[in-house]
Amino acid sequence: MEKTAIILYSKTGxxxxxxxxxKEILKCDLFEVxxxxxxPGIAHPELTVIPDVTAYDHLIFGAPVHAFRxxxxxxxxxxxxxxxxxxxxxxxxxxxxxxAWMGGNKSLRQMKxxxxxxxxxxxxxxxxxxxxxxxxxxxxxxxxxxx
Numbered sequence: 001m002e003k004t005a006i007i008l009y010s011k012t013g014x015x016x017x018x019x020x021x022x023k024e025i026l027k028c029d030l031f032e033v034x035x036x037x038x039x040p041g042i043a044h045p046e047l048t049v050i051p052d053v054t055a056y057d058h059l060i061f062g063a064p065v066h067a068f069r070x071x072x073x074x075x076x077x078x079x080x081x082x083x084x085x086x087x088x089x090x091x092x093x094x095x096x097x098x099x100a101w102m103g104g105n106k107s108l109r110q111m112k113x114x115x116x117x118x119x120x121x122x123x124x125x126x127x128x129x130x131x132x133x134x135x136x137x138x139x140x141x142x143x144x145x146x147x
Contacts, residue, residue, distance in 0.1 A: 002088075004028035007051050008062035009074040011038050014094045014130055015062045018139060022060060025146055029056075033077040040066035045073045053081060058088045059120070061111060065095035070107040078111065084120030091115070092126040092142060 004026050010016035016032065023030045031051035035042075053059055063074035070093070093107045108125045115122055126142045129135060 002057045003055065004058040004060065005051070005053060005056040006030040006060045006062065007033065007053060007077070009033040009035075009064070009071055009077065010062070011040075011064055011066075011071070014128075015064050015092075018092060018094065018128060018142070019060075019062050021139065021143055022146065025143055033073055035073045035076075038073070040072060042072065045076050047073070047076055047080070050077065050080065053084070053087070056087065058090075059084070060090045060092070061115075062092045062094070063107065063111070065093055065107045068106065070110040075110065075114070078114040078118075081114075081118055084115060084118040087120050088123050089115045089120035090123040090125070092124075092128060094128045094130055096130045 005028055006019045006022055008015050008019045010032065019030055032049065033047065033051060034049035035045040036048050037045065063071045091108060091111045105127065108127060112122060112125060124145060128138050
């Protein structure tokens with residue numbers, strides 16, 4: 001049986017809200033990455049909570065977009081992760097821009113690049129625009145993909 005974990009960083013609670021909905025459906029573990037400071041201007045955040053992913057076969061990473069790119073806290077976490085070889089990895093990001101090209105797509109590409117460098121088997125990638133009227137449909141489609 002596949003063992004799944006959701007690992008996320010959430011500053012405002014939007015990314016965590018999606019993660020909690022996924023947790024309900026998947027009946028899996030959820031871990032939050034934490035840093036000494038949530039200031040998105042810090043180039044190299046000091047991580048204070050670093051979830052261990054070694055015991056899991058399937059990982060779902062979630063993060064917000066900060067300053068038109070992946071939140072530096074999640075970037076720092078992903079870069080310090082051990083090899084993800086053999087693990088299926090799905091990604092989602094949340095953002096508050098009108099269009100995904102304003103940071104959402106770039107953030108997903110950043111996550112994808114790191115996961116591939118760590119030998120993870122990339123699955124779905126979802127951009128959730130908190131400003132969009134389609135937001136709830138996008139979240140439902142993400143949730144439905146795991147049922």
